[in-house]
Amino acid sequence: MADKSDEEIKERLKSALWFAIGKMVDDESLRRNRNATPQFIGALNELVWTQIENVAIDLExxxxxxxxxxxxxxxVLLLARRNQDLYNIIKDVVDKEKAAKASKAVKGKGKAR
Structure with missing residues (x-):
């Protein structure tokens, strides 16, 4: 039973990805006055899905x-280590989040007095 529900979830996720990619391709096609075939969108969907699966396996x-x-x-930072630009972007976001949490914790302690 769990296998069926896992398969259903996987299919729903793939459908959501297909929709999102299709919308992005359509928007870009309109902007550039070009056409994209459903086969292109399907191939792009499979490529992105495979990348997502590989990233998930690596992170686990x-x-x-x-x-x-x-x-x-x-x-996540370890995964991005070979793409310096991506690593820097992620590292900046992580550092800002940590600083915001630390600031919030310090302010919270000051109000408790």
Whole structure:
């Protein structure tokens, strides 16, 4: 029974991805006055889906290797390590989030007095 529900979830996710990619391709096609075939959208969908699966497997492996059951930002940064621009963007976002949390924690302690 769990297999059927997992398959249903997978199919729903793939459908949502197809819709999102189709919308992006349509928007760009209109903007550039070009056409894209359904076969192109399907191929792009499969390519993106495969990339998502590979990223998920890698993130789970990094997490498991570190002895954790939860994927963290450290795992994501490790995954992005070979793409310096992507790494820098993710690192900036992570650093800003950590700074915001630290600032919030400090402000919360000050009000408790």
């Amino acid at each position: 492996s990094f997490s498991r290797h570190a002895g954790r059951t939860t994927v963290t930002t450290d795992d």
